[in-house]
Amino acid sequence: MRWGMAIELKRCVGCYECVLACKAEHFLPPDIFWNRVLIGETGKYPTVTKLIYNVRCNQCADPACVKVCPTGATQQREDGIVWVDEDKCVGCRYCMIACPYQMRMMYEDENAQYFPGQELTEHEKIGKELYPHQPGVVQKCVFCKERIDAGIEAGLTPGVDREATPACVISCPTKAIHFGDLDDPNSEINRIIKEKHGHPFHPEFDTDPSIYYID
Amino acid sequence: MSQIKPYDFMVKYQQQKDWIDGRGNFIAFAFFLGGISGGLYLAAAYFDSLLGMFVAWLLSLLMGVSYMAHLSHPFRSWRMFMKPGTSWIARGFIFIMLFIGLTTIQLILSQWVPEATGAITVLKVLAGIFAFAQSIYTGFAVSYVSAIKVWNSAIVPILFVTCGLSGGLAILLAITMGGDHAQLVMLENVIRVVLIALAIIIGVYLWNTTYSSTAASDAVKRLIGGSLALLFWIGVFLFGIAIPIIISITSYFAGEASSGLLITAIVSEIIGGLALRFAILKAGMYTPLLPAE
């Protein structure tokens, strides 16, 4: 089993809903983004093309971050998900340096608030209990592994059932993001990648990403 | 990453900040200290300078302290032994510990049981191996990062070792000053060769890197003519190479340099070594994910 995503670039309207869904799902502190929407352009007037890429950790099959981590805090599960054991991370930042996609970030300021000078919002208070983030350790997208694990335990199928599928995928209003098992030749995600010629982002980085983009 | 404006993120060439800003400064210091400590131990073992080996041991301890200061969770640092199979930082941590351990025993024996010559020689050889490892691994830790093209060069480890050796030799020169004249002359001769080698390696590195990729050539341009030019030309070139080489050549022709000039050369060489680590780390640029402007 290897969880993966396929993102249809033509469907993405750059609404940032996936970014917000991720923030809410993991109670991410200010300045921390596990996924992003990159906006750029190519070409010269009058033939300019706008580029909108929704990016997150690629859960690479051959991840540079796992190799460089000296403590084993950054690990890869059998289903391909790369995650950080916060209790083992020493904060050396080698993984941040090594990830060619720059998908890792350090949570440093534990006093940072969304509304400085005011009381924490109810959401922030709940987050500190439900999803505490350790300061001084590295964070990144984990494909909502908690949702996947709980979903599978409840007999659900990630990528098919909403409760077992990453928050960004189910929140996308244009259904631009697909999720499923890349190792299953009959999975919907493999069909989409094959039919629509999905390709990894920057394959030259040589990390074998599990996220495919469809032009 | 928070210093990066959201609209710049991965759409422009981005300087790496994690190993240079804030706590990141300590990693540059650690790499510098590891280099000179290794170089000094090797030189001191060769010239049989007990004081030199002791200073190398102290510098290695300082390197460890600098490393700890760089970590957000230094009390977990024992975990850094865990992945020597793939991580250069883990390997380096092991090299530092082994170097400090072996040198401690060797220094104790050399000072208080000098008749144990067999054991001292074996310990010197082993500590020498780890001194070299401690010096070269800093280069490998950097050159392993394929994401940063200006670092991803086989020349970086050679550059760091040579620079460490030149700094180490300079410190040994300072320790030897006022001592055995023949040894001083020999040291000066070795330093001359190492400095010329260092200048050549820096030239080859920059030349070679310029042609490896756009991100790397962009970084080299920043080093020699952009925002890092002052650090490179004054720190690395002037202090690290030009001043020591000029003093060294002057002393060669004049027969003997004054101690004032020698001290200038020594201090200058050490500043140059530190500037080199900062310059290389600061030059690290990520390739943008979307086409750059």
Ligand code: SF4
């Ligand atoms: S995208 Fe970066 S952080 Fe994610 S698995 Fe790949 S190398 Fe690691």
Ligand code: SF4
């Ligand atoms: S910062 Fe943490 S997760 Fe990253 S390499 Fe260091 S110990 Fe591993």
